[in-house]
Structure formats: C-alpha cells, structure tokens
Amino acid sequence: MEFSMIFEAQLANPTPERERQVLLDCVEQAVYGEEMGFDRVWAVEHHGLERYAHMTASEIFLSWVAAKTSRIRIGHGVVCMPFQYNHPVRVAERVGMLDALSGGRLDVGGGRGSTRMEMGMYGVNPADTYPQMEESLRFLANAWRKDEADWHTDLLDVGPAKIMPRPVQTPHPPLYMACSKRDTVKLAAELGVGALVMGFAGPEEVKEMYDLYHATIRTRGGDRLVGPDTNDKFVALCPTIVLDDPDRALRIGARGQRFFAEAIAHWYGHGPAPAEDTEDDDNIAALARDKEALVAKLNEANIPARPQDTGAFNAEHAYGTARDAIEYVERLADIGVDEIMCLVQMGTVPQEAAMETIRQWGETVIPHFRNKA
Template identity: 55%
Template sequence: MKFSMIFEAQIADPTPEKERQVYFDSIEQAVYAEQMGFDGIWAVEHHGLEHYSHMSAPELFLATVAAKTSRIRIGHGAVCMPFNYNFPTRVAEKAAFLDVLSNGRLNLGAARGGTLQEAALCNVDPDRTAAEVEEALRIISAAWRSDDFEWHGDLLDLQAPPGKAPLRILPRPIQRPHPPLYLASTKPDTVLHSADLGVGALIFGFAGLDSVAHQHKLYRERVETRTGEKLVSDVVNDQFVALCPTIVLPDAKQAFEIGARGQRFFGESIGYWHLGGEQPPTGATVNEDNIAFMRAKAEERGAAYDRGELPQYSERSLAAANFNIDHAYGTVETAIDYVTELERVGVDEVLCLIQMGTVPQEVCMATIKAWGEHVIPHFRAKDAARA
C-alpha cells in the first residue's frame, strides 16, 4: 500500500497575500512529505472557486515540487479534460513535459470539472463533459503510444495538413508506453466507468469506510468481468486510490476539532459553489463546536435524503459525505487504526487530505511528520514481514 497527499490550495479568507502564501506552504509540505517517506503528492485543478481551491495551474505547482524532490511521484490529477479547459493534445504535451522534468515520476488523472461556475468561466458545455473526458483519455494514450499519430473520433478529427509531416507530441514521456492514467470518481457509477476504461480510480472518501469498501468491491468486480472493448489504452492501470482526511497530533481532542473545523470549511465551500449556498464559508468558526455542528449536519442531510429532498444517490452515505467526520482525526493510533481498515478493504493508495482551508501550516507539518515517523513505518514493517 502506498501513501500520498493531495493539495487543493484552500484559503479561508482569501487575499492576494494569503493566496501566495498557500502555494509556498503547500510546496513546503510536499517537499517535507518526500523526506517523511510518502510515495506521492497529487494536485487538483479548479478554476475560479475562491476559498475552495486556488489550484488553477497545478502543472506549475507540480513542476516546482518535482524540481525540489527526487523520489516522490507527481500526481497531476485530476486534470479537467473537457476540451475548453484543456485541449487533449495540450494535456499530452504538458503532462509528458512534467514526466520528463520529474525524471519519470508522473501519474495523470482526468476529471470533468465539478461546477457550473468553472464551466461558465471556460465556456464548457456541461452536457458534453463526460464524452469529452473519455475521448481525451483515448487521444492522450494514443498520442503517447506512437511517435506519429492522427485521430478520428466521435468528437474530434486530428490530422496533419496535406503534404506535411504527421502529428507528433513533443516531448515524449519517459515512462513507456505512457504514465499511469486515472479518473476522478466521486460516485459509484464513475468508479465502474474507471474500471471499464482500464484506468485507476481516484475516489472521494468522505462518506466513510463502508462507502470505500462498497466502491472498492464494485471496482474490483468490474475489473474482473470487463470485456475490454472500452479500454482507453492497451496498458491498464487498476489502482484503487482512496481519499483519507487526516489530522494527527499528540492531543486527540485537539486534532479531532481541527479536523472537523477543516472539513466543515471544505464541505461548506464546495457546497457554496456546487449547490449554490448563500455565502462562502470563512475561518470564523474557530471558537465553535465544529464536531457537534458536523454531526448534526450529517444527520440532517441523511434525513433529507430519506425524505427524497436530495439527489437519490446509490449510497445514502453520499448525501452526508462532506459532513461525515469519522476519519483519521486524532493520534497516531487513530490514523493507524483507520488505515488498517483501508488496508483490509484492499485500497492500493491512501490519499491523505491535510491541507484544508482552516488548518494552520504548523498542524499540517506536524501531521505529515506523525505519518512519516509512525503511521507509514507501521505499514512498511507489515509489508516487510509478509515479504
């Protein structure tokens, strides 16, 4: 099992100064993660979602991290792949360039882009995003697998002008035939789609361990039964990556409160953009009982789901996922127990979410250190014993 971190670049009360600082803080965390034994770091892509995510050009953040590290894998994911966000051949070029700069350490994930706000900013047609993401993955893998290529798909035709040299992506990635591909999967149907396409699943883990187990079962069963006609490449990547929100400190109560407060900001900020809340959240909840607030909110959302007032997801737990705080918030022992359950489920990579908008930098660094000195070595020792 591998251990990674993910960065949203969240800011509770944004100013240009705080925006700059969160980038440098995140770089510091990523470099420290390599020192502490983490296997990878991932950076999302969002556009115009103030508070929730200021990571609008993750390839620049990741290139900076790559230059300051030597071992840790660089997760470019998930890239918004509808064509108006990022044209497929441009994704292939930039990702290959990042693979070269990192000396072959790139993972590449795809996403549809989660909000109407982002779609409006980039003139994206929300009704086309699923089809465009799938065709983009096919184009990228095809462009990487051959020196010269042309493409004739359902949505795009790409070929050189008459009499000219064939199309070619430069540079070529170091990893051959191409870096591992993933798909951001926030709901069970997307998890199944990941398996059909032969790409890794980056799953939303806020709904809790039972939800992770359910989605893992769906993914593995589909991998075992797929017929292969939907694969986007002749090289498959069947890795199941699960989000793990975590704050780890010597004081379990303090860690739980900081985690609950951070996740409240996370949930309320994406709720503002995705569901149309009245106003964005702030960092002003520091003196509130955020644990009680989150528990009550999760119960309220579950009840609303039961009354049919929310989208009827295939899992009830998804309705209250943003407000479920039963994660790795606590001591080292809390984190080890939580990851033990993820290991039992069969998760291939644990994706630690630490940088939430209200979590101080010193707490992020302390959590990374706790994982690096205690949690990760615990599971490395288990792997060594099994070997």
C-alpha cells in the first residue's frame, strides 16, 4: 500500500498575500512529504472556485515540487479534460514535459471540471464533459505509441503530428480518473484507468466502491479500454489531522472539513460561501446539523440521500493521534485499497498542524504499514 497527499490550495479569508502564502505552504508540505516517506503528491485543477481550490495551474505547482524533490511521484489529480479547458494535444505536451523533467515521476488523472462556475468560464457544454474526458484519456494512451500521433474520430482530429517532448515512462505515465460516485468508479474500471475515489463517506462506502470497481474489472471486455496498458489501481481519500493532543486534532480536522463541505456545497450545490469560524466552534455538531438539513432538503424534493451527497459531513476520519490514524487506515487496508490519499490541507488548517500531521504520518503511521508489509 502506498501513501500520498492531495493539494487543492484551499484558502479561508482570501487576500493576494494569503493566496501566495497558501501556495508556498503547499509546496513546503509536499517537499516535507518526500522526507517523511510519502510516495506521491496529487494536485487538483479547478478554476474560479474561490476558497475551495486556488490550484488553477497545477502543472506549474507540480513542476515547482518536482524541482525541489528527487523521489516522490507527482500527480495531476486531475486535469480538466473537456477540450475547452485543455485541448488533448496540450494535455499531452504538458504530460510529456512534466514526465521528462521529473525523471519519469508523473501520474495523470482525468476529470470533468463540472461546476457551473468552471463550465461558464470556459464555455463548456455539460453534455460534452464525459465524452470529451474519455476521448482525451484515449488520446493520451495512444499519443506516443508511434513516431507521430495520427488521430481521427468524430470528436478529435489530430495529425499526423509529433507530440513533444516524449515522456520517460513508456508508452505513457499511469492514467487515472476522478471518481466521486458509483457511475464514475464503474467507468474508470471499464476504461482501464485507476480510480481516485474522492468521497468522505468512510470505509463502508469505500468498500462498496472498491467492490464495484473490481467486479467491473473482472467482467469487462476490451472494447472500452482507453489503451492496451491498464492501470487497475484504487486510491481512497483519507482526511487526517494527527497531533499529540487528540482533542485538538479532532477540532482542527472537523473545522477544516466543515470548511471543505461548505465550499463543496457552495460551488457544486449553489449554497452559501463557507463561513469564517474559529477553532473553538463546535464544528462536529455543525457538521451533523448541516447533514440533517441537507437530508431534509433532499427528502422534500423526493431525492434519496446518497453517501456521496452527505459524506462530506462525516467527521469520523483519521483525526487524533498516530494510533487513531493507524486504526482508521487499517480499515482501509483490510478492504484492499492500493493507496491512501491524505487530505491535510483544508482551508482552515494551520500550517504548523499540517506539518506536524505529515511528520507523525512519516515517523509512525507509514512505517507501521511498511513494517507490516
């Protein structure tokens, strides 16, 4: 089992100065992650989502991290792949450049960029997002199999053309897809790409998605695979704050998760912007109230409340001591998860708490599972 961190550059109370600082803080955390034994860092790509994700040019962030490290893998988790966000040829050029400069350390995921804000900024038609994301993944899986890319479909017409530079990893870096619901987990398995499962709902929901992913792999044919080189890796999100004081870790974690949940509700569900609260607020109770309000709203509309809708309001994650984190990760390990993707950098988490969490994972949590292996 591998261990990674994901960065969104979430930011409470944004100002230009604080925005720059949070980006530098993310770099510091990523570089420290290599020292502490993490295997990979992921960076999202979002546009216009103030507070929730200021990581708009993730390839630049990843280049900065790659230049300051030597071993840790760098992951585009994920690239917005509808063509008006990023043309497939441009994605391939970025992939080749990042993989070449990092010495073959790149992983690449595809996503839809599906908020109304992002689609409006770039003029993306929601109906195009799934087919264009899939087409872009197919193009990436085949761009370097011959000397020239020669790709002609109903969606994309390219070539013959050389896609430069070529990546170090042949024929391409490992491919993934963002998965927040069962339909996308199933699609990732059918396409033969890794699943980046972003849900908050906890181990029970992770197990259901893991089982669906592998059941689909066992029964899939080859007609939907994006390429002949499959990546059947299942990566699960793990929100975590680890400190010597478990109560403070839980308070900080619940506060950060509440900020995250409100940001998601704002940008994906058109709710209010995240509130500016304090570490002393009862964020666990607030998460429970917010969950109850959401369930009631869904019930009124005769819509079933699914774990993917309510999971972000669940604070039962790896918040506490290193022992608490180990016990939580054991549950994910028992499921068979291939990689634990730690979410530490949430909008209200102090830098010192993030760095201490990374240290405790590196000195205690990760070695526990390495030694067990």
